[in-house]
Amino acid sequence: MRTYFRGTICPDCRQAPKKNPFELRWECACEGKNWPLDCGQRGTPEEHSELKNAGFEITSDGADVYYVGPLGHIVWLFVDSTWRCAPESQHQSLETYLEYMKSVPVL
Numbered sequence: 001m002r003t004y005f006r007g008t009i010c011p012d013c014r015q016a017p018k019k020n021p022f023e024l025r026w027e028c029a030c031e032g033k034n035w036p037l038d039c040g041q042r043g044t045p046e047e048h049s050e051l052k053n054a055g056f057e058i059t060s061d062g063a064d065v066y067y068v069g070p071l072g073h074i075v076w077l078f079v080d081s082t083w084r085c086a087p088e089s090q091h092q093s094l095e096t097y098l099e100y101m102k103s104v105p106v107l
Contacts, residue, residue, distance in 0.1 A: 002047075002094045005082035008035070018086065019074075039064040040076030047077065047094065054098040055106070070106045 009016055010028040017026035017035040026035040042058060042065055043051060051058075056069035067075040074086045075094075083094045091097035 002077065002081050002083045004089065004092050004094075004097075005078060005084040016088075019076075038076075038078055040066045041079055043067075043077045050095070050098050051075065054101045056101075069101060070104055073101065 010030060010033070012033075013029040015028045017028045019025075020027050026038070027033065028035070042048060048058070051067045051069070054069060056067035056073075056075060058065065058067050060066070064076075067077075069075065075097075076084045077094075078084070083097075085097065089097050089100075091100060
């Protein structure tokens with residue numbers, strides 16, 4: 001089971017870095033600060049199937065692989081068995097997050 005990646009908090013602005021939607025980099029509120037890129041990967045066959053069942057499609061930006069779902073939600077699966085999403089989630093496991101996403105009405 002994957003656990004939610006809470007990530008690093010910037011010691012200067014006290015924010016967790018978020019992926020820039022237009023570039024292959026993570027950024028916080030600090031001007032010009034660069035964070036290392038943690039690239040997502042394709043899920044296991046079971047995870048991939050569950051993501052598809054919840055309305056997510058796999059895509060990539062160069063080396064970064066991620067899933068785009070309903071209402072523009074994005075899920076990254078990392079090599080260390082953690083996951084992350086945008087917007088941020090209170091769900092600790094990928095399974096409970098995907099169950100929640102299945103219940104979200106799509107306009």
